[in-house]
Amino acid sequence: MVAFDISQEIKDISKGESAQGKLHKQYVEDKLMNSVLASDKTTMEHAELIHEAANRSIGAFTPSLLFTQMVQNFSITKQLLGEKLIRLLTGYDPNYIEKNLKIPEFRKELQKALYQNVEKLKEDKLLDNEGMITEKGTELGAMVLVKELDNFITKDKIGEKISKKTSHYGEKTDTRKYKQGDRYKDLNLKKSVHVAIKRQHNKLMGDDLMTSQREGKGKVSVIFALDASASMKGQKLDTCKRAGIALAYKAIEDKDDVGVVVFGSEIKSAVPPTHDFSAILNAIAHIKASRQTDFAAMIAKSVELFPATGETKHLIILTDALPTVGLEPEKETLQAVSTARSAGITVSMIGVQLDEAGAKLARQITRIGEGRFSLVRDLDQVGHIVLEDYYAVR
Known part of the structure; x- marks a missing residue:
């Protein structure tokens, strides 16, 4: 059996959910864990399998039903499971299976391969007797999010550079040439006119524009709000999970607090800003895609989670779609953003492959929330942009 959160996708499969619980801190604090996992190929493959199952909204496996699905309609099974999960479950390349299935x-x-692999997962207590993913399995799957973290952080130097040079928040200090992505409200008109006159321009040109740099405001509380609606299932969700873990790692390292809100048609998980990396990892590891997207509820929950103290408060929203819950979803979302801004919270949007209508709303959200809007076409850029946005408020 393969259990999906989205029941209409396949009627023959009953719903399954992974067990809930807390990750033990030793999983994230032991620096040797990555090397141990890397040296054990089978363990790492099991971790990848469970992690990918969560990204695909799968909570359980029954080999007999899996086999029947593959034989009866392999193309649909491949669409639902994804090529990576099929490869991990069977040990065969999906294209090879398709060619030889008859x-x-x-x-x-x-x-035989399906039965053996599922039984091995049960022996290792990663699945229970019914084939449901256990809490131990979820904990192991979470290590995939941590495994490549050091490489990701090492490669991404943008945050360190931004933190030393500029911020979109804080006190104005110096000026520099305007560049795409800077806020219009930070334009320094006096300096821009001075540059235009010096160049003997009779009107302001784009190349004349100067913007004010700002010093960071000390401690930051940031909440990472992740859309876990159905359209995010698969690689999008996986990439955004990794970005959230990278943000938590860097922010906590910088002595800032990080929270997380996972939302779909309802709030699935909410962790207030904290220094506890394991709490963030636990929340993100349990994410599975659902159906709709309730922005207003997510923003309201974020406002509730932020501390009442005076540090910089910033909300980063990752989504690939428009809000779909409520009588007037877009209007209710903008009202929620306005409320958040009144509470001293800035709001940024990172749109993952958003369409034109989604991008238009995102710009409205960030204009009201006085944050940044980033449109991501290439999933490989998500983590970099999340960190860039975080460092822009420091």
Whole structure:
């Protein structure tokens, strides 16, 4: 059995959910864990399998039903499970399976592989007797999010540079040439006119524009709000999870607090800004995609989670769609953003492959929330942009 949160996707499969609980701190505090996992190929493959299952909204496995689905309609099964999960479950490349599925001898081998792999997961207590992913399994799957963290942080130097040079918040200090992504409200008109006159321009040109730099405001509380609606399922969700973990790691390292709100048609998980990395990892590890997107509820929950103290408060929203919950979803979302801004919270939006209508609303949100809007076409850039946005408020 493969259990999906989205029931209409496949009617023959009953719903399954992974167990809830807290990750033990030793999983994230032991620096040797990554090397141990890397040296154990089977363990790492199991971690990847469970992690990918969560990204695909899958909470359980039954080999007999898996085999039947593959034989009856492999193309739909591949669409639902994804190529990576099929490869991890069977040990075969999906294209190879598709080419040889009609051969009786190969079917026997495929069925045998499915049964053996699922039984191994049960022996290791990663699945229970019913095939449901256990809390131990979820904890192991979470290590995939941590495994490549050091490499990601090492490669991404943008945050360190921005923190030393500029911020979109704080006191104005110096000026520099305007560049795309700077806030219009930070334009320094006096300096811009001075540059235009010096260049003997009879009107302001784009190249004349100067913007004010700002010093950071000390401690920051940031909340990472992740859209876990159905359209985020798969690689999008995986990439955004990793970005959230990278943000938590860097912010906590910088002595800032990080919170997380996971939202779909309802608030699935909410952690107030904290220094507890394991709490953030636990919340993100349990994310599975659902159906709709309730922006207003997410923003309201974020306002509730921020501390009442005077530090910089910043909300980063990752989404790939428009809000869909409420009588007037867009209007209610903008009202919620206005409330957040009145509470001293700035709001940024990172749109993952947003369409034109989504980008238009995102610009309205960030204009009211006085944050930044970033449109991401390439998923590889998500983590970099999340960190860049965080460092812009420091």
